[in-house]
Amino acid sequence: MVSGAGGTFVEVAQPRPREAGVAPASRVRLWTRLRRGAPPYLYLAPALTLLVVWTYQPLAQTFVLSFHSWNLVPSTPMVEVGTANYERLLTAPELGASVGRTAVVIAGMLPFTVLIPVVVALLAGRVRGRAQAVYRGLVFAPMLVAPVAGAAVWQWLLDPSAGAVNRVLGTGVNWLNTTGTAQLAIIVITGWHVVGFAVLVVTAGLAGINPDYAAAAQVDGASRGQVTRWVTLPLLSPTLAFLALMTVLLSAQWTFPLIDTLTQGGPAGSTTNLYYLLWEYGFRSHDAGLAAAAGVLFFVGFIVVAALLTRLAERLSHHDD
Amino acid sequence: MIEELDVRPFLGAAKLLHDGALVAERYAAFGEFIETAPGIVCVSRAGTAPLVLGSTKSRWLYRPIGLSDRRPVDCPRGTVLPQVKAGGPASARSMTSAVHRTATHGCCAVAVSRIQLEGLTRRFGAVTAVDDVWLDVADREFLVLLGPSGCGKSTLLRMIAGLLPPSQGRVLLGGTDITHVPPQRRDLAMVFQSYALYPHLSVARNIGFPLRARKWSRTDIKAKVAAVAATLELTELLDRRPKELSGGQRQRVALGRALVRDPGAFLMDEPLSNLDAKLRATTRSEISELHSRLGATVVYVTHDQVEAMTMATRIALLDGGRLEQLGTPSEVYDEPASVFVARFLGSPAMNIVEATVRSACGTLAAHGPELEVPLGIDADVPERPVLLGVRPEHLTLTTADRGDLHAVVTAVENLGSEEVAHCLAGQSRVSVRGPRPLGVAVGDRVHLAAQPRYLHLFAPGSGRRLAWRPASVTAPA
Numbered sequence: 164m165v166s167g168a169g170g171t172f173v174e175v176a177q178p179r180p181r182e183a184g185v186a187p188a189s190r191v192r193l194w195t196r197l198r199r200g201a202p203p204y205l206y207l208a209p210a211l212t213l214l215v216v217w218t219y220q221p222l223a224q225t226f227v228l229s230f231h232s233w234n235l236v237p238s239t240p241m242v243e244v245g246t247a248n249y250e251r252l253l254t255a256p257e258l259g260a261s262v263g264r265t266a267v268v269i270a271g272m273l274p275f276t277v278l279i280p281v282v283v284a285l286l287a288g289r290v291r292g293r294a295q296a297v298y299r300g301l302v303f304a305p306m307l308v309a310p311v312a313g314a315a316v317w318q319w320l321l322d323p324s325a326g327a328v329n330r331v332l333g334t335g336v337n338w339l340n341t342t343g344t345a346q347l348a349i350i351v352i353t354g355w356h357v358v359g360f361a362v363l364v365v366t367a368g369l370a371g372i373n374p375d376y377a378a379a380a381q382v383d384g385a386s387r388g389q390v391t392r393w394v395t396l397p398l399l400s401p402t403l404a405f406l407a408l409m410t411v412l413l414s415a416q417w418t419f420p421l422i423d424t425l426t427q428g429g430p431a432g433s434t435t436n437l438y439y440l441l442w443e444y445g446f447r448s449h450d451a452g453l454a455a456a457a458g459v460l461f462f463v464g465f466i467v468v469a470a471l472l473t474r475l476a477e478r479l480s481h482h483d484d
Numbered sequence: 485m486i487e488e489l490d491v492r493p494f495l496g497a498a499k500l501l502h503d504g505a506l507v508a509e510r511y512a513a514f515g516e517f518i519e520t521a522p523g524i525v526c527v528s529r530a531g532t533a534p535l536v537l538g539s540t541k542s543r544w545l546y547r548p549i550g551l552s553d554r555r556p557v558d559c560p561r562g563t564v565l566p567q568v569k570a571g572g573p574a575s576a577r578s579m580t581s582a583v584h585r586t587a588t589h590g591c592c593a594v595a596v597s598r599i600q601l602e603g604l605t606r607r608f609g610a611v612t613a614v615d616d617v618w619l620d621v622a623d624r625e626f627l628v629l630l631g632p633s634g635c636g637k638s639t640l641l642r643m644i645a646g647l648l649p650p651s652q653g654r655v656l657l658g659g660t661d662i663t664h665v666p667p668q669r670r671d672l673a674m675v676f677q678s679y680a681l682y683p684h685l686s687v688a689r690n691i692g693f694p695l696r697a698r699k700w701s702r703t704d705i706k707a708k709v710a711a712v713a714a715t716l717e718l719t720e721l722l723d724r725r726p727k728e729l730s731g732g733q734r735q736r737v738a739l740g741r742a743l744v745r746d747p748g749a750f751l752m753d754e755p756l757s758n759l760d761a762k763l764r765a766t767t768r769s770e771i772s773e774l775h776s777r778l779g780a781t782v783v784y785v786t787h788d789q790v791e792a793m794t795m796a797t798r799i800a801l802l803d804g805g806r807l808e809q810l811g812t813p814s815e816v817y818d819e820p821a822s823v824f825v826a827r828f829l830g831s832p833a834m835n836i837v838e839a840t841v842r843s844a845c846g847t848l849a850a851h852g853p854e855l856e857v858p859l860g861i862d863a864d865v866p867e868r869p870v871l872l873g874v875r876p877e878h879l880t881l882t883t884a885d886r887g888d889l890h891a892v893v894t895a896v897e898n899l900g901s902e903e904v905a906h907c908l909a910g911q912s913r914v915s916v917r918g919p920r921p922l923g924v925a926v927g928d929r930v931h932l933a934a935q936p937r938y939l940h941l942f943a944p945g946s947g948r949r950l951a952w953r954p955a956s957v958t959a960p961a
């Protein structure tokens with residue numbers, strides 16, 4: 164051993180800033196903070212204003228109105244009646260029937276908003292090039308026809324004596340004035356109207372699915388049908404859930420212009436669904452309080468349904484990342 | 485009598501697969517499908533005696549091998565497979581189910597998974613993504629398709645997989661033309677760059693997907709998935725969804741989905757590109773090991789030269805859709821066929837300097853500004869311009885009088901174990917790589933030398949390699 168000059172091992176220090184301590188966070192002045200934070204709210208302001216003026220304010224007014232009796236004439240005063248409107252509404256026999264009819268309309272619309280669009284969009288996906296655009300255009304065209312104009316044409320087509328529908332089918336049915344067929348006619352015409360939009364939504368949904376999944380499934384040995392059933396449709400389920408939600412919430416609204424022009428809720432009330440009932444209360448019977456109560460009730464009811472459906476849709480959908 | 489028949493020619497032409505349609509097709513390619521006597525199923529070729537494939541005596545003729553090792557076991561003439569199942573395989577469908585059963589019971593047949601590409605071309609409008617590629621991938625080969633981004637590697641792989649129809653050319657698998665066979669019926673597994681794991685299915689269902697498509701029973705799928713998951717250490721993750729996995733785990737699931745079906749060949753499109761450097765290195769060796777264990781044919785796409793050099797049995801270098809060079813890793817590194825290949829492989833890239841080859845005193849040398857490199861060839865040829873290439877690690881620092889190349893150092897890079905000096909020789913940039921410290925500093929004038937065997941010459945116009953062919957002494961008269 165060599166006993167030379169003494170020494171010692173020193174651990175190499177970890178790198179650290181020479182001046183220990185954290186620089187103080189500079190306080191941003193309130194005015195600066197406001198000025199920086201404000202622009203997003205300014206951009207939102209026009210939309211928010213419209214939303215408040217056209218949606219929330221009427222909603223609040225409806226709520227207030229539902230506790231009053233009023234006949235829509237500006238000169239007559241509103242009389243406060245407490246919950247009488249709600250009591251009348253819930254004991255009215257036509258309410259239950261119209262809820263049932265609304266359910267029928269929704270069930271009848273689902274094929275047009277989910278089933279047919281999926282089939283059409285999948286088939287359109289197999290068509291290539293310009294033919295695809297033409298095909299999609301044809302399906303989407305009815306959406307561009309104004310509902311009332313479409314209704315007029317359909318009234319003519321469904322005419323009991325000279326209508327094209329009866330001539331083609333070889334029948335003599337008075338479609339719009341028979342209790343059994345009026346609802347069916349309304350559903351088919353509304354379906355014809357919205358199917359293009361639904362196809363567009365499904366097409367967009369399909370376009371959003373990474374084509375690698377279908378390619379991988381093909382290489383894995385899945386046939387075309389299997390790829391559709393096992394890969395494409397499950398990945399499309401968020402879109403389908405969205406369409407189903409739209410159908411449940413909006414079917415009654417979509418049918419409204421057609422009912423109003425074609426059947427006015429008849430014959431014998433067989434096409435009077437929730438919305439039409441509400442409208443009849445307000446603008447036929449001039450019972451604004453009752454109509455407002457119905458509006459509030461439906462609003463709450465649809466909120467509950469929408470919440471349930473959204474929950475379900477979230478459970479179903481697998482986010483594709 | 486069954487025992488009298490030689491099964492070997494049949495084995496050479498067909499592979500018993502899980503997939504019924506392809507089995508039928510392979511047999512059909514071999515000959516006609518006939519039932520000679522009640523319950524005896526044969527294929528017959530024009531001019532040869534019918535070949536018995538099976539009989540109602542519930543026995544199949546083929547070569548049994550273990551699942552763990554795909555190499556064919558030598559077996560005597562007319563070897564009969566262990567009991568499969570009673571019942572006459574009189575049609576392709578029942579034959580398939582019998583084959584399937586055998587496969588699940590631990591035997592599988594000889595794979596003939598040679599992949600041949602004949603003049604494969606793919607155009608997208610005016611862009612030619614793949615341009616007249618001829619390739620012959622031998623059975624059990626690990627072929628790496630290497631090239632820069634956008635050179636058509638993925639396009640080529642998708643054409644092999646059947647996901648993209650070629651504009652021209654043919655794809656052959658095991659000698660059978662599969663150009664127009666849909667991907668479902670090609671016996672190929674593919675690992676996608678994005679992994680393409682089905683997001684709505686659990687890991688177990690992802691891996692089992694190919695078997696489900698082949699209509700395996702639930703219990704068979706479960707057993708096979710468990711086995712594959714065990715080899716890939718995925719057992720704990722089987723119930724998770726892909727989005728709950730890390731990148732490396734996803735990569736293994738994608739690999740598992742390819743492995744589960746014992747495919748004829750694997751196609752992999754940059755499977756490691758989403759992993760970090762360390763994981764990439766381990767996965768690289770895992771895949772290599774898997775390849776040697778399975779003895780499967782692999783076509784592997786990458787733009788990473790390290791992956792290519794370490795994993796490949798052969799590398800196919802692509803540039804602008806064209807095949808630039810095909811060879812073993814050492815061949816493409818040591819004798820690059822073009823300037824593109826030379827500069828693509830190696831880091832830093834090979835130095836390329838414009839020069840003129842001149843003969844002086846009976847030997848050849850490359851001349852240029854600040855440059856006079858003897859080529860070590862004794863010959864007398866007319867003067868010609870060339871591109872002179874030399875790898876940075878083959879340049880050595882030397883003294884002024886022994887230097888072939890004189891340059892000024894412009895930058896020095898520290899790589900840890902080595903150093904790279906970037907220099908300027910005349911108008912050309914030249915880099916030198918050597919053990920650290922190189923002992924040079926920015927601004928130094930350095931003198932470089934290279935041994936003639938490390939020099940590469942390329943034609944200035946085409947960029948192709950110039951090989952020296954000595955005039956043959958025994959030229960045919």
Ligand SMILES: Nc1ncnc2c1ncn2[C@@H]1O[C@H](COP(=O)(O)OP(=O)(O)OP(=O)(O)O)[C@@H](O)[C@H]1O
Binds near residue numbers: 608631632787
């Ligand atoms: N569907 C397509 N339509 C038009 N051009 C395409 C299409 N697919 C690929 N190309 C073009 O073909 C060429 C080759 O593409 P490819 O995807 O095969 O490249 P790559 O070698 O796989 O690149 P990377 O390493 O980036 O994945 C590119 O120029 C690309 O733009």
Ligand SMILES: [Mg+2]
Binds near residue numbers: 753
């Ligand atoms: Mg690619």
